[in-house]
Amino acid sequence: MKKALAVCLALFLLAGCSGTGRSSSQESSASAGSQGEILSREEPREELPSMDERQQEYAEKYLSPLAYSGFFWREYTGDPAQLGKKLDEEGNVVGSDLLFMLFEDSFTQEEREELYAQYPDGIYPQEAVEEPLISHFGWTAEQIRSQLSESYDPQAGTYRYLGGRGGGPVYYVVTGSSAQGDILTLDYEVYGLGGGEDLEDYLLNIQAQLTIQVDGEDFVYQANHIQWERPDPTARDN
Structure with a gap:
């Protein structure tokens, strides 16, 4: 495969990725x-x-x-509901919400490996999931829990990873x-x-x-x- 300038090629779960770009501003067409x-x-x-x-x-x-996470393909102005859910043809949730992926990807590769080792069953305390999303998107805990309702267990205070990456x-x-x-x-x-x-x-x-x-x-x-x-x-x- 041809070499690109300063490219980072990474897979979903175990790699962080830096972009490559150009110094001139983009053209309209x-x-x-x-x-x-x-x-x-x-x-x-x-x-x-x-x-x-x-x-x-x-x-x-x-x-x-x-x-x-798929964020690049979303129009977004501050509402987590704009980021959508993973649905099948019948409208059933089939995988973890985009928000869950944004939570995982807020960590470095090393931090993610530690996270997976600490929670190998894919069940995370609500604070662990909500803190980086609140910090980097300004959402409330209530917004996150509503959007991740299929993953969230209010009695246990945990989120469960549903797969789909x-x-x-x-x-x-x-x-x-x-x-x-x-x-x-x-x-x-x-x-x-x-x-x-x-x-x-x-x-x-x-x-x-x-x-x-x-x-x-x-x-x-x-x-x-x-x-x-x-x-x-x-x-x-x-």
């Missing part, structure tokens, strides 16, 4: 390739766009915890950023594999904008707005 040429959104590319040091830091800190690699890049007061706005792109005979080329799946409220090392995700999405993304697994 096309984006710049690694050699500076303008590429159509639909056109496969051999390499991911590059990214400067600050964008790498932003991708690692703010995009990495979201990459494998899986999927292939996700590649993401920060393409631009701006800060106004305590609000940081990130433009980013999400890629999957496809387009080539051996599926070694990258296809742009999403262009989006993430808004974050930052207070020192603390931060709260405020909004996610999808600006363009491939009609039939080949690398989407969430």
